[in-house]
Amino acid sequence: MKSDLDNLMAARGLDALIAYANEVYSPPVDYLSNGARVTRAMIIKRRGGEPIFVVNAMEVEEAAKSGLKVYTESELGLADLVKELGGDREKAQPVFLERCLRKAGVDGGTIGIYGVVEFGFLLALTRRFEQEFPQYHFAAEMGLNSLSLFDEAYTTKDDDEITRMRSVAARTSQVLQAAWDFIASHTADGERVIDDSGEALTIGAVKRFVRRTLLDYDLEDTDMIFAQGRDGGFPHSRGEDDTELRLGQAIVFDLFPREIGGGYFHDCTRTWSLGYAAPEVQEAYDQVMDAFDIAVEVFRPGIAAKALQDAVHDYFESKGHATPRSHPGTNTGLVHSIGHGLGLNIHERPSISHISRDTLQRGNVFSIEPGLYYPERGFGIRVEDTVVVNQHGELVALTDFPKTLVLPLNSAG
Amino acid sequence: MKSDLDNLMAARGLDALIAYANEVYSPPVDYLSNGARVTRAMIIKRRGGEPIFVVNAMEVEEAAKSGLKVYTESELGLADLVKELGGDREKAQPVFLERCLRKAGVDGGTIGIYGVVEFGFLLALTRRFEQEFPQYHFAAEMGLNSLSLFDEAYTTKDDDEITRMRSVAARTSQVLQAAWDFIASHTADGERVIDDSGEALTIGAVKRFVRRTLLDYDLEDTDMIFAQGRDGGFPHSRGEDDTELRLGQAIVFDLFPREIGGGYFHDCTRTWSLGYAAPEVQEAYDQVMDAFDIAVEVFRPGIAAKALQDAVHDYFESKGHATPRSHPGTNTGLVHSIGHGLGLNIHERPSISHISRDTLQRGNVFSIEPGLYYPERGFGIRVEDTVVVNQHGELVALTDFPKTLVLPLNSAG
Structure with a gap:
């Protein structure tokens, strides 16, 4: 967590770190700035020192909300520097960066750079910069075998973060309920789903409803999946807006909204079948639910994340399904890892896969999301909750919405 | 434009380019993939060759929409490689990258890397990678003095892009109208603005209305500014949700939505004063409008972008305002450059500032946005349209909404 930063820096031999943002949302800057909304910024933290926040003069008021010591680029002389260098903005950049580092009390050494x-x-x-100022060296972490500094900090949420994620979870669960009610307010007409005026309900209409409802809860969609039938058999197919909803088709509804404008994510998936479920869909659904329960039962604090995935693999393979372990690269059966951490990023550590080296600890917030995919048979199924490992080492669901396959509709006439 | 890529690569001595995406929206991948929605991807293009698209197996259906040749990571043997290397995923990455490069017909040379x-x-x-495969070298462009490859490609939009941006502009203009009408439907109660039930209208309520309305037009907010009074005097202050609207306060409303889920931006700003305008606000507003007209009049195809900014500086300075030229780093008067290109990014080239070296050409889409900022006097003003330089070299506004300062309200009683 954030309070571990100095230790995490020491473990990596870092004398300082830089978090960068430039025009796009940059989680490390959000994290260190306590959510200040700035578009171009640099936060520099000397190990053991307080971070400084360098921003454009236009953003000084927003930056001040961070509680950090704020400097503007003009205070630190960027414009003058460019002028001195005859307008050469590229030449000015490393000189300016070095000036900022010294302002943060850093005059050389190994620097982690993120953003x-x-x-x-x-x-x-x-x-x-490294050519012109050889007393500095940038350290780079791939973060695939072990955890990079921010990955490690993110992976244990502090109480404030969990409170925020709990709120996002509660609001997302309300939106799931609203989406269920919205669809349920429609009528079955043969295999079609129609509204009061006889218009067919489309995926586009459902997505628009969900996006609007998310806004009512100060959440934003980040490209939800609402994929029906064969489309749902490809885990990342988002569903086509003009597709009409049909009875008896498995619909994978994966909703992973975020606090508006950047912030914490929630991640949950339900599979719904309108009116009734086909027997093979029901059977696969029950197995996915079993797999979900198995993952939860296997959990204990300190366990290897891999153990959850392996338990689900054992179960699915015993039922004759391919898994990433039995059939690497498989497109049918279970085709993905069954969970991942989340926070300011939709995918964080721990990673729950059969090749993961992560363990599951207090303060982790992660998804559990087994699924089965059979596009050629016309369906995919996934069920997902976001969970937290609380201070007692218990696994507690943040998602609060029933896992029910069949969504009943009104009957025509 | 996109069809220039081979020439742009040749001009930079690039034998190949790589566009990367990993979890977050990456404009170069959107651009080269014709809008495919993938979360982890690499596009490799040999100079003179067709791009290849490497994605996770789960995203193969989405990737196929690009029209590019698609390979999955498993087809190219990533999982096997990790296995061979005893689970060392970091060691596998450069080996895999080299395999992908060869698949794209690249076996060494200078490679631009973007994303x-x-x-x-x-x-x-x-x-x-460079250590293990010294026959390759990654070229890096800072792109501040001259344009980086993608900056240069983006800066001249082709007809398809302009058609899309025209549509985003038309829809955004409708949302401006809806916001105007929404506010105008309220009632003045002294200096307060209330709804039918007597509740005060807040900035949060206006923003929620605007975000919802954007969704109705398949657009998404990317953190609009709606800042009243002193807050509007800081160009990037977004406005506080719980602030109640007041009569006679200048409101800077900067709306820069994007096609949902990633795509083209629009950018426009209006300054509104509810009920009436204070004389000093009206005077400053008129000067900002004059500055806008001056920038438009100075324009001709091929002109230095700087000339527009200089003309606005000349005018504002003649009226006694500070500018970035007369007072570098100023927090009052004109405090920013008066325009920037936009497209898949909210800020692209050309950059219109007094230190810009860019010229304004056919196919450019950019903003024109003079402003005046006096936080200590309790106001800021900005007026902004997005414009295109059409094939005839004419400057044509894409934003289609009146520039009117005073927004009339109903009177109480």
Whole structure:
């Protein structure tokens, strides 16, 4: 968690870290700035020191909300520097960066650099900086075998973060209920689903309803999945807006909204079949529910994340399904890992897969999401809750919505 | 434009380029994939060759919509590679990347690398790659003095892009009208603004209305500014949700929505004063409108972007206002550059500032947005349209909404 940063830096031999943002939402800057909404910014933290926040003068009021010490680029002389250098803005960048580092009490050493940015720009800047200021070295972490600094910090949420994620979860669950009620207010007409005026209900209409309802709860959609029948058999197919809803088709509804404008995510999936469920869908659904329960039962604090995935693999394989372990790269059966951490990013650590080296600890918030996919048979199924490991080491669901396959409709006439 | 890519690569000595996406929206991948919605992807294009699209197996259906040749990571053997390397996923990455490059017909040379990603990961990968495969070299462009490859491609929109941006503009203009009508449906009660039930209208309520209305037009808010009075005097203050609207306060309403889920932006600003305008606000508003007209009049195809900013500086300085030229880093008067290109990114080239080296060409889409800021006097003003330079070299507004300062309300009683 955030209070561990100095220790995490020490463990990686970092004398300082830089978090960058430039035009796009950058979780490390959100994290360190306590949610300040700035579009171009740099936060520099010396190990053991307080972070400084360098922003454009236009954003000084927003930046001040962070509680950090704020400097504007003009205070630190960026414009003057560009002028001195005859308008060469590229030459000015590394010189300015070094000036900012010294302002944060850093005059050399190993520096971690983080942030979601356009890669080319920052690669060019860091290369040039290291050439001109060889007393500094940027450390880079791939973070696939072990956890990178921010991954490790993110992975244990503090109480404030869990409170916020609990709120996002509760609101998302309300939206699931509203979506269920919205669809249930429609009428079955043969295999079609129609509204009061006889118009067919489309996926586009459902998505529009959900997006609007999310806004009512100060949440924003980040490209939900609402995929019916064969489309639902491809885990990341989002569903086509002009597709009409049909009875008896499995619909994978994966909703992963975020606090508006950037912030914490929630992640949940329900599979619904309108009116009735086909027997093979019901059978697969029951197995996915069993797999979900197995993952929850296997859990104990400190367990290898892999153990949950393996238990689900054992079960699905015993039922004759392919898994990533039995059939690497499979497109049918279970085709993905059954969970992942989330927070300011939709995918964080721990990663729950059969090749994961992560363990599951107090303060982790992650998804559990087994599924079965048979596009050629016309369906996919996934059920997902976001859960937290609380201070007592218990696994507690944040998602609060029933897992019911069949969504009943009104009958025509 | 996109059809120039081979020439743009040749001009930079690039033998190939890579566009990366990993979990967050990456404009270069959107651009090259014709809008495919993938969360983790790599597009590799050899100069003179067709791009290949490498994605996770789960996203193969979405990727296929690009029209590009698609390979899955498993087809190219990523999972096997990790297995062979004893589960070392970090060691597998550069080997896999080299395999992908060869698949795209690239076996060495200079490679441009682009995309909005978490910086640390890709820095680590590219460093390791260059060590292990010294026949390759990654080129990095800062793109501040001259234009980076994608900046240059983006800056001239082709007809398809302009058609899409025209549509986004028309829809955004409808939303401005709806927001105007929504506010105008309220009643003045002294200096307060109330609804039928006597409740005060807040900025939060206006923003919620606007976000919902955007969704009706398949647009998404990307953190609009609706800032009243002193707050509007800080160009990037977004406005506080619980602030109640007041008569006679200048409200800076900067709306820059995007096609839902990623795509083209529009950017427009209006300044509104409810009920009446204070004389000093009206005077400043008239000057901002004059500045806007001056920028439009100075324009001709091929002109230096700087000339527009300079003309506005000349005018504002003649009226006694500080500008970035007369007072670098100023917090009052004109405090920002008066325009920027936009497209898949909210800020693209050309950049219109007094230090810009860009020129204004056919196919450019950019904002014109002079403003005046006096937080200590309790107001800020900005007026902004997005414009296109059409094939005849004419400057044509895409934003289609009147520039009217005073928004009349109903009177109480």
